[in-house]
Amino acid sequence: GAVVSQHPSRVICKSGTSVKIECRSLDFQATTMFWYRQFPKQSLMLMATSNEGSKATYEQGVEKDKFLINHASLTLSTLTVTSAHPEDSSFYICSARNPDGGNTIYFGEGSWLTVV
Amino acid sequence: AQSVTQPDIHITVSEGASLELRCNYSYGATPYLFWYVQSPGQGLQLLLKYFSGDTLVQGIKGFEAEFKRSQSSFNLRKPSVHWSDAAEYFCAVDTGRRALTFGSGTRLQVQP
Numbered sequence: 001g002a003v004v005s006q007h008p009s010r011v012i013c014k015s016g017t018s019v020k021i022e023c024r025s026l027d028f029q030a031t032t033m034f035w036y037r038q039f040p041k042q043s044l045m046l047m048a049t050s051n052e053g054s055k056a057t058y059e060q061g062v063e064k065d066k067f068l069i070n071h072a073s074l075t076l077s078t079l080t081v082t083s084a085h086p087e088d089s090s091f092y093i094c095s096a097r098n099p100d101g102g103n104t105i106y107f108g109e110g111s112w113l114t115v116v
Numbered sequence: 117a118q119s120v121t122q123p124d125i126h127i128t129v130s131e132g133a134s135l136e137l138r139c140n141y142s143y144g145a146t147p148y149l150f151w152y153v154q155s156p157g158q159g160l161q162l163l164l165k166y167f168s169g170d171t172l173v174q175g176i177k178g179f180e181a182e183f184k185r186s187q188s189s190f191n192l193r194k195p196s197v198h199w200s201d202a203a204e205y206f207c208a209v210d211t212g213r214r215a216l217t218f219g220s221g222t223r224l225q226v227q228p
Contacts (some may be wrong), residue, residue, distance in 0.1 A: 006159075034215040043206065044160075064170045093159060095215065105216055107152075110159040 003027045004096050008107030013084055013115055019109045020080045023094030029074035030096035034105075037069075038091040047092075050077040084115040117208050118143040119225070122219035129197050130227045137192040137222050139207030149209040151173040151181055154221075155203045163205075166190060202226045 005024045015020045023033055031052045036044040048069050049057040056069035066088075068080040077096075079090050093110040097103055117143045129135055141147060148167050152160040164175025171183040181192045190207060204223050208216040 036215075040202075041223075044218045045215075046215045049215060079144060090156075103210075105210060107160045112157070 033077040120219035128225040
């Protein structure tokens with residue numbers, strides 16, 4: 001079964017609103033989680049690294065005020081897309097590194113965001 | 117910085133034919149290497165991984181990959197492709213320090 005769970009799997013929101021996506025590690029404590037974005041027919045692009053108890057590290061070109069990341073516990077990281085616009089519509093995938101499991105990285109099932 | 121190259125954007129093979137998807141990486145040492153498959157609208161499924169040891173790695177669904185240090189390659193192979201193998205395939209590297217770095221992907225089409 002899945003060891004990293006994402007919710008919701010699909011969400012539709014109106015322009016200007018905010019939407020939150022959750023990423024949970026089910027079987028292990030993840031001090032580090034990662035958020036990716038994938039446009040149709042493209043590869044996964046790393047958006048940010050989520051660090052438990054501290055600020056996220058954003059990749060160049062990613063607006064930290066627009067994509068808010070919170071990693072308040074060792075099993076949960078959230079990505080909030082603020083003031084969403086249609087161009088934010090995408091597939092968002094999280095992953096988590098299991099430090100006690102050979103440092104293996106596990107992926108969530110992904111979340112489809114459509115902004116209308 | 118590490119990078120991953122998948123030179124083939126799109127490959128079409130006939131059902132039952134053999135398959136090889138290419139992957140080259142750039143990194144100062146030997147990274148951990150992965151192949152993932154993604155069906156349309158779905159998340160990623162891990163096919164196989166290489167950490168160390170035997171350079172020929174067996175994965176799920178009949179896939180295998182061979183690590184060649186001299187060529188900095190980790191090509192994915194399958195002796196006989198099934199129609200259900202049609203999907204996007206991603207090669208990725210993990211240097212142990214941060215997130216995976218993905219290649220651009222290879223889209224596989226399978227002809228009947």
